[in-house]
Amino acid sequence: MTGEAPVLTPVELNALSEFVYKRTGMLFEEKKRYYIDRRIAERMDATGSRDFADYQVRLRSDPGEAQSLINSFTVNETYFYREEHQLRCLSRSILPEVVRSHRPGDLVRIWSLPCSTGEEPYSIALWLLENWAMVDVYNIEIVGSDIDTQAIAAALRGRYTNRSIAKLPQEVLDAYFEPEVRGRREIIQDLKESVKFTATNLNDRASVLTQGRFDVIFCRNLLIYFDEESRRTAAAHLYEALNPGGYLCLGHTESMSRISDAFEMRRFDDAIVYRRS
Template sequence: MSRARKEQVLTADDIRRLCALLYRHTGMIFGESKRYYIERRVADRMAATGAQTFPAYLAHVEADGGEVEHLINIFTVNETYFYREEHQLSCLSRSILPAIVQNRKPGDLVRIWSVPCSTGEEPYSIAVWLLENWPLVDAYHIEIIGSDIDTRVLLEAQDGNYGERALARLPQEVIERYFEPLRDGKRRLIQDLRESVKFTAANLINPASVAAQGKFDVIFCRNVLIYFDDASRLMAVNNLYDALHPEGYICLGHTESMTRISKRFDLRRFEDAIIYQRPGKDRDG
């Protein structure tokens, strides 16, 4: 039986200590302005762990790596849907992938990384889009990886169950082709596509965590750097740079600008979108 949640009133020092812990583990910035948001989530975890006071809960977090994971999971933002920022998907099939494969042989590996991937809409969107819009999709070995720091949403992504809101941007014929209806009004992505994307846990500010994913030709890292401060943003970008093959591409969210973070990338203006590219020769920045 779950424990009842008791509302918590945290002191300014409580907020500071918790936010420092979250920043240390995720690079994300929280503060006094989000007090209500913080107190509700802390109350949930205190109820789940049986902690009677915030200091007792914080001591539990610092002693238990598993609870750190739970805490991170409830503070991550997971707003997404299929075909979000569709112009970048169009750029992927029209410009980026043709540039990548021009010096490769049929059957060669092309790796695409979606991070953070939340509940899977973005990496699955890439898979569906390529099937629908890139004639050469079957000529190469396309490997799509979806990663997130939130281990809870990775399990949801693997299930591939989606409601009307997540599917609203997809053409009806695409929904009919790739999603099976469920009894609760949701739809489930067909098995072949669920198996076409691999999901892994990754922390953008942890070099070892990012390096463990291997090297990529294209990275979609959209709408997460806005939650970081300058220091953690630069750390994440340097890790992403190292995760790209030379001349690999990275897509950011429409409100994010790589040129404000690092000079290591080249800005590329394609017909559909502005994308950033790791140059063939490294530079400092």
């Protein structure tokens, strides 16, 4: 399976791609064969499958293996304070507008999707604690969600390498992380408890609806893996998950204006974001 010959025939590759697409909205085709072959070979080895036909039988009958396959296809490239300009925009512009209609003590909900191994939602919590003077005035709820259950498990553990935390100021590391152990630093328990983690599939409306509505959603660098149809589906689900007047933050290479006209584009000093009217 690990030699130079393709692991999957063209017909098998299409079948696998369709399986992943229907469950995630992510499109993997022939041009990504190396990426696909490597991951399917690992799953076939792990399950002791004789060939792809044998693996397909397991895939269709075992929800746990289906989840393991999806986990293997997700991309978890992230680090703390990534795209920091959006965090500045959150504290300087977005939240001040959101809380105009709130009273002290009211709930303000922020969603990080996909949250990967937790760096983004924890970054939001850290940033607000350090940079938003009103953080204790309101009941801030931060939720991190991802389709990858292994990533969620890692987020709950909250242990990070020096590469993940390289952009954090030293005073933030000292205040919110335990001392380094075997090359990793763990987030303190109080900060862990400030973020809730859930498994969610943006491509599945029912899965999204279980999370409730949010005032701010960070959905960065996910839609680039979708085709046009999946992007439109995702946009509709994100719109529905926002409170009226809520804000959506995408990755710097993404634009909702090319996907859906349901959102109003807002230009702030620090970032361009999208608002549910």
